[in-house]
Amino acid sequence: MPDTVRVFGPAPLKQMTDYSLRAHQATIDLWVRDFKVKPLVPPVVKEVSTAGMTAEDEHVKVTAAIVKHPPMQPALAYRFDFHDRSVVFSGDTAPTEAVAKLARGADILVHEAMYVPALEAFLHDRIAQGTPVRFGDFVAHMKTVHSPVEEVGRIAQESGVRTLVLSHLTPSIETIPEETWRRAAAQQFKGEIVVARDSMVL
DSSP states (O other): OOSOOEESSSSTTHHHHHHHHHHHHHHHHHHHHSSSSOOOOOOOEEEEOSSEEEEEEEEEEEEEEEEETTEEEEEEEEEEEEESSSSEEOSSOOOHHHHHTTTTTOSSEEEEEEEEHHHHHHHHHHHHHTTTOOOOHHHHHHHHOOOOOHHHHHHHHHHHHHEEEEEEEEEEESSHHHHHHHHHTTTOSSEEEEETTTOOOO
């Protein structure tokens, strides 16, 4: 690990970071002793609870926006502006104009996406198998914390990004064709649409 680590995110990030270091202290001590590396300097933790610029150095400027993922408050989206490109990550969120505003003029918007028909079919199947959840309650919850893919397309079009990357797909069922995701987003977005997969490089 590098000598110094900077960590940015919503509260209780410092508490979680401190806990994680304590949980791995024995392993860290072993690295220091057996691999003869420098002791890990505790990370610089900056808790972010408002929209605006969160960090900047000679390589990148990071800007945050508040998004909707109740009961988590605040939930954050991030924009990374490099010298040659800009990328926005929505994080988990219901549709919100905050993401469209944050992504305005960016090269890439990576946005979570939910395909409601497949989610409802999946849930009906699980309930039929005995999963103890009420259909209406579950769907209502999912719609308060995630974004239907058609709305994601609208947000991308409004922001003017060149490329929309659909990520954190709900439901995460491999049998949903990529074209199904793209077609739903393309109802509103006219740019390039990529369906994210693990280990993908753009």
